[in-house]
Amino acid sequence: MRPAPPTGPSAAACSLQSPLLGSARARGSSRRFWLAAALSALAGWGCKESKPDATAGSSTNPPSAAASNEIVIGHYGSLTGNTAHFGQDTDKAIRLAVDEVNAAGGVLGKKVRVVTLDDRGDSAEAANAVTRLIDVENVNTIIGEVASSLSLAGGRVAQRRQVPMISPSSTNPKVTQVGDYIFRVCFLDPFQGKVMADFAHDTLKFERVAILKDVKNDYSIGLADAFKAAFTARGGQIPVEQSYSAGDTDFSAQITAIKAANIQGLYVPGYYAEVGAIARTAQRLGVKVPLMGGDGWDAPDLFQIGGDALNGSFYSNHFAPDAATAKSQKFVSDFKAKYGQEPTGLGALGYDAAGVLFEAIRAGGKTDRAGIREALTHVKNFEGVSGTISINANRDADKSAVIVAIEGGKGKYRATVKP
Amino acid sequence: MSEFLQQIVNGLSLGSIYALIALGYTMVYGILKLINFAHGEVFMMGAYAGYYSAGWLGVRGYEASGVGFPLFLALAVLCFSMASVALLGVSIEALAYRPVRSAPRLTPLITAIGVSLFLQNAAMLIFSPNPRRYPAILAEVRFELGGVILTNIKLAIFAVAMLLMLGLHLLVQKTWTGRAMRALSMNADAARLMGIDVNATIRATFAIGSALAAAGGILFGLDQITINPLMGVLTGLKAFVAAVLGGIGNIPGALIGGVLIGLAEQLTAGYISPDYRDAITFVILILVLLVKPEGLLGVVRQEKV
Numbered sequence: 001m002r003p004a005p006p007t008g009p010s011a012a013a014c015s016l017q018s019p020l021l022g023s024a025r026a027r028g029s030s031r032r033f034w035l036a037a038a039l040s041a042l043a044g045w046g047c048k049e050s051k052p053d054a055t056a057g058s059s060t061n062p063p064s065a066a067a068s069n070e071i072v073i074g075h076y077g078s079l080t081g082n083t084a085h086f087g088q089d090t091d092k093a094i095r096l097a098v099d100e101v102n103a104a105g106g107v108l109g110k111k112v113r114v115v116t117l118d119d120r121g122d123s124a125e126a127a128n129a130v131t132r133l134i135d136v137e138n139v140n141t142i143i144g145e146v147a148s149s150l151s152l153a154g155g156r157v158a159q160r161r162q163v164p165m166i167s168p169s170s171t172n173p174k175v176t177q178v179g180d181y182i183f184r185v186c187f188l189d190p191f192q193g194k195v196m197a198d199f200a201h202d203t204l205k206f207e208r209v210a211i212l213k214d215v216k217n218d219y220s221i222g223l224a225d226a227f228k229a230a231f232t233a234r235g236g237q238i239p240v241e242q243s244y245s246a247g248d249t250d251f252s253a254q255i256t257a258i259k260a261a262n263i264q265g266l267y268v269p270g271y272y273a274e275v276g277a278i279a280r281t282a283q284r285l286g287v288k289v290p291l292m293g294g295d296g297w298d299a300p301d302l303f304q305i306g307g308d309a310l311n312g313s314f315y316s317n318h319f320a321p322d323a324a325t326a327k328s329q330k331f332v333s334d335f336k337a338k339y340g341q342e343p344t345g346l347g348a349l350g351y352d353a354a355g356v357l358f359e360a361i362r363a364g365g366k367t368d369r370a371g372i373r374e375a376l377t378h379v380k381n382f383e384g385v386s387g388t389i390s391i392n393a394n395r396d397a398d399k400s401a402v403i404v405a406i407e408g409g410k411g412k413y414r415a416t417v418k419p
Numbered sequence: 420m421s422e423f424l425q426q427i428v429n430g431l432s433l434g435s436i437y438a439l440i441a442l443g444y445t446m447v448y449g450i451l452k453l454i455n456f457a458h459g460e461v462f463m464m465g466a467y468a469g470y471y472s473a474g475w476l477g478v479r480g481y482e483a484s485g486v487g488f489p490l491f492l493a494l495a496v497l498c499f500s501m502a503s504v505a506l507l508g509v510s511i512e513a514l515a516y517r518p519v520r521s522a523p524r525l526t527p528l529i530t531a532i533g534v535s536l537f538l539q540n541a542a543m544l545i546f547s548p549n550p551r552r553y554p555a556i557l558a559e560v561r562f563e564l565g566g567v568i569l570t571n572i573k574l575a576i577f578a579v580a581m582l583l584m585l586g587l588h589l590l591v592q593k594t595w596t597g598r599a600m601r602a603l604s605m606n607a608d609a610a611r612l613m614g615i616d617v618n619a620t621i622r623a624t625f626a627i628g629s630a631l632a633a634a635g636g637i638l639f640g641l642d643q644i645t646i647n648p649l650m651g652v653l654t655g656l657k658a659f660v661a662a663v664l665g666g667i668g669n670i671p672g673a674l675i676g677g678v679l680i681g682l683a684e685q686l687t688a689g690y691i692s693p694d695y696r697d698a699i700t701f702v703i704l705i706l707v708l709l710v711k712p713e714g715l716l717g718v719v720r721q722e723k724v
Contacts, residue, residue, distance in 0.1 A: 081548065215694060243693055249643040249650065252429040253688030253696070260422045273550040277644040284561065285425070286568050305552040305645055 070111045071367050073098070073357065074133030076144040076154055081121035083271075085299050086146040090168055090350035091116050092339050094143060097354035100334075107358050108367065115139060123153035130154040134161050141165070141372050143353045146346055148172030148219055155182045164373040168353035169318065169346050171295065172219060176395045183376050183395045185352050185384065186318055187419070189219065192294050193226025195401045195417045196267065196316045200292060201234045203415070204314075206264040208237050209292075212254055212278065214270040215243040223269035223294050239263060244274065251281045259287050271296045276305025283309035290314060298345045303409050313406045319348035319386040320402045320413035331385040345386065352384035356391075387416075421566025426689040427682065432573045432642055434681020435580035439635035440658035441665065441673035442587065443508075443628030449604040449668035450624050452524065453516065456531040458632060459655015460538035461508055463648060465633025466640045467546055468500035470553060478554040487558035496556055497579075500637055501630035508629025509622050517618070535655075542648035550647040553640035576638045583634055584674055587627065591670060596623050604668065653697065657684070660704045666717025675715060679703075 075094055077087030098112045106112060115137045117129040126145060133139045134157070142158055142165040145151045151170035158165040159179035167175055167184040171192060176182050200206045209231060214220035228238055240261040242254040255278070258266060266282065268275050268291055275297055282291070291313040298317055303310065321332050321342050331351055335343040343351075359382050361367060364375025382389040387399045398419050405414040440462050447455045473488070473496045481488045515534050519526045560571040591597035599620045602610040611617050639654065640646045661680040665672025680700055688696040707714060 084549070245694070247647075247649070249645055249647075250433065250688075253426060253685050254693050256422055256425045256429065257689050259425075273645065276552065277550075280644045284559070284568070284570060286561070286563070301549065305550065307552070 068110075070113050071107060071141075071361065072137060072139045073112060073114050073354070074130075074137055074139035074142045074144075075114055075116045076119050076126060076129035076133065076142070077116065077146065078121035078150070079116070079118040083121045083147060085301065085344075086169075086346055087118070087121075089344050089347040090143075090146055093335065093343060093347035093350035094354045096331075096335060096338055097351045097358075101354075101358055107361050108365065110367065112358070119145065119150060119154070121147070121150070123150055126150040126154040127157050130157040130165075131161075134158070134163050139163065140367055140369060141357060143168060143350070143357070145170060148175055151175045151182075151184075152178065155179075158182065162373075163369050164376055166353045166357060166376070168349035169295070172222060180395070181373055183356075183391060185356050185389050185397045185399075186349050186386075187399055187401055188396060189222045189294075190226045191419060192316050192401060193223045193228075193269070194230040195403070196292050196294065196314070197227045197230035197234065197236070198417070199314065199316075199403055199415070200265055200267075201231060201236050204265065204290070206236065208239055208261075208263045209265040209267055210258045210261055210263045211238055211241045211267045212251075212258065212270075213241070213243050213268075214246050214274065216246045217270065219294075219296060220269045220271075224267070227267050227269065244270075244278075246271070246274065248274065249277060251278050252285060255281050255285050255287055259285060263289055265289050265292055267292045269294045269296065272299040272302040273305060276302050276307075276310070279306040279309040279313065295345060300344075303406075308409060310406045311408065314414065315404050315406075315411075316401050316417075317345045317404050317411075318401065319345040320404050320411065323402060323413040323416070325385075327383060328385040348384075348386040352382075352386050352389060355384055356382055356389055422689075424565070424567045426685050428567055428569065428573060430682035430685030431678060432576045432681070433685060434661075434678035435576055436635045436639050436642065436677075437654070437658045437661045437681050438674045438677025439580050439583065439631050439638070440655065441662040441677045442584070442670060443632045444659050444662040445665070445667055445670060445673040446600070446624050446628045448662070450600060450607075450621060451516070451520070451527075453527045454531065454659070455516075455628075456528070456655070456659075457511055457515075457534035457538060458628070459651030459653075459658070460535050460542070461504060461511070461629045461651070462632040462636045462639070462655060462658075463542060463646070463651035464507055464538065465500050465504040465629075465636030466553075466646045466650065467542065467636075467648075468503050468633060469496050469556065469637040469640060470551065470646065472496045472499045473554045473556050478556060482555050488554075488556055493556045497634060497637060501633045504633035504636075505626040505630040508625040508632075512621060512625040517621075535651075539648060539652070546648055548648055550645040552645055553643075556637065557641055572641050576642060579634060579638060583631055584670075587631070587670065590627070596620065600624055657697075657700045660700050664703060664707050664714055666714030669714065669716045669718075672714055672716035 075091060077090050078084055079087045094114055098114050101107060102111055115133060117132060119126040119129045130142060133142055142163055144154055145167060146169045148170040151167040152175055155165055155175060155178040159181045162181055164181050169186045170184060171186055171189045173188050176184055200209055211224050211228060213224035232238060240258055242258055244251060244254060266289055268278055275293060279291055293315040295317050297315040332343060335347065356379055360375035360379050361372060364371055366372065377391060379391045389397045389399055392398050400416050400418045402416050403414040404411040443458045444455060447453055476492050478488050511534055515530050516527055519530055557572055557575055562569055591600060599615045602615055603617065603620050657680055661676035662673050664679060665676030683699050683703060684696050687699040
């Protein structure tokens with residue numbers, strides 16, 4: 001619990017609202033929230049240059065939290081909705097990291113507390129959630145989101161209010177270009193596309209690969225472009241490029257056209273639900289080449305939908321649960337013990353985002369927002385469960401990717417590719 | 420050549436599913452002059468009814484053991500889904516459309532859109548919005564014929580769709596219920612004067628149309644691998660276009676319209692661009708409305724003033 005909310009001359013007005021608002025704790029803060037939300041909306045639309053109003057919690061002088069005995073981390077993610085799996089896994093891993101650090105005495109002698117808000121996979125909700133984390137929950141720093149479009153929406157608010165934000169797993173290059181308060185602990189799409197292109201050409205010895213991308217998804221388009229550029233630069237050919245739209249269920253026309261092109265592999269940089277159906281369609285229509293993809297494949301539903309049609313396929317990812325480093329093995333077993341399931345790569349990155357944050361606060365010795373931001377820029381060679389993380393001048397992480405091979409309906413670690 | 424034939428085969432199977440759904444639109448329109456926009460959601464509910472009933476009958480166990488799901492259980496799934504969704508269709512009619520039946524025609528139309536949105540969101544709440552893989556109610560067997568890959572599922576889609584449409588034809592032409600339906604679509608007032616139970620006939624129409632959509636839902640799930648609560652939106656619209664193309668209110672027209680839309684969609688996706696696969700359906704709708712608004716098999720009816 002944080003200290004009692006400040007009450008002032010308006011206490012009488014607050015008590016009038018209390019039957020509606022429920023708990024006494026909610027009173028002051030929710031009133032402040034509405035005020036702050038209104039003001040921040042005004043600040044956003046009306047006067048972008050001006051500093052946020054003092055009433056809305058000035059960034060240079062954050063109230064109560066910094067002076068208190070705890071460090072508050074805000075996490076916003078999709079706990080419900082179409083990508084619920086992404087947010088839930090990340091949140092579980094962050095909470096695991098926080099429990100561990102608290103059990104070891106906290107950071108700088110202070111306990112760490114996480115506040116999680118659901119954005120339902122919607123970018124307007126993501127911006128609202130970040131505003132609420134800053135104004136109502138008064139967080140020291142923010143972790144979020146998985147999907148790049150949501151990190152962009154939330155990141156703009158965090159940047160304007162000058163609260164440091166770490167995206168655990170958004171790979172689109174634009175995310176950290178929002179401003180100097182936005183960081184990430186994962187690699188970028190141009191690297192991920194190149195990793196798979198190199199693997200296809202050098203290890204699998206493919207010369208002819210087709211691409212099937214989701215034209216409604218920036219992530220998919222970016223990854224397809226990166227793959228194509230790297231693969232053709234190595235002398236490979238892309239004889240056919242087909243597309244689909246997120247939500248499609250029929251892929252037989254595309255697969256039939258691809259089949260006619262006589263290819264050795266098929267690159268499908270999409271999200272897991274469509275990829276599973278594409279794999280089954282390819283199997284049904286007699287396309288017997290391996291499929292390849294990116295970290296958007298990383299969900300148990302991929303195997304639930306794709307089944308044995310995915311055997312022999314490969315995808316690039318941040319992390320493989322079965323890769324052997326002492327730290328990642330411990331993470332996997334702790335996660336299993338606590339939640340009864342195996343973590344995905346997104347969980348590993350959520351855990352690492354929290355780890356990088358603790359490391360920065362320890363090294364910098366400060367818990368205020370500007371101090372944490374400054375300390376984050378100096379993080380070098382942090383040993384995370386998803387690899388070694390160094391924050392570079394663009395506030396991105398330079399780190400390696402893994403290639404996962406699918407065998408017997410399960411992902412198996414195949415190789416690590418250094419940047 | 421084999422690529423072209425493959426696209427034709429895929430288009431035909433997709434088209435016969437559209438035809439099954441289009442029949443529901445066309446029957447209801449023929450009798451009530453109402454475009455039942457909730458019909459796409461009825462189709463979606465049929466797919467989910469099949470998904471869950473197959474689960475209760477232990478389809479996952481059969482899948483895991485590699486033994487095919489027995490045919491009589493598959494037929495039980497089909498019957499259960501058709502029956503439960505027929506009940507849903509009748510309830511929709513009784514709760515949403517009957518109270519506004521005598522209101523101006525715009526009122527039931529907007530009610531239909533409301534029912535459609537209600538069912539979509541209820542499905543997301545109950546079934547979760549995540550796409551689900553359809554269980555192998557029919558174990559897939561593949562065989563090749565001159566470079567074209569055929570599966571028993573595609574053949575079953577043709578067979579089931581054709582059998583159901585033949586059954587519907589017999590029902591409409593040879594039974595008293597069918598005769599009452601035809602009488603009602605010609606002139607509702609005269610039919611009532613002849614002693615036809617209008618409510619019972621409309622109920623039967625909704626029950627039959629919904630049951631056919633439910634069968635379409637199960638076939639769609641088998642053919643397209645995954646189902647989700649929003650699958651009825653676009654599929655329903657395309658089936659509606661198929662009904663308009665064939666001549667709305669006309670049962671053989673719905674069959675021809677469905678197959679033509681399925682072929683047009685598949686060939687556009689294969690030879691022009693998959694980005695235009697949905698657009699082509701609506702281009703056809705616009706062309707039909709401009710050139711032959713009564714549809715391919717429709718007849719122009721003189722509106723009496």
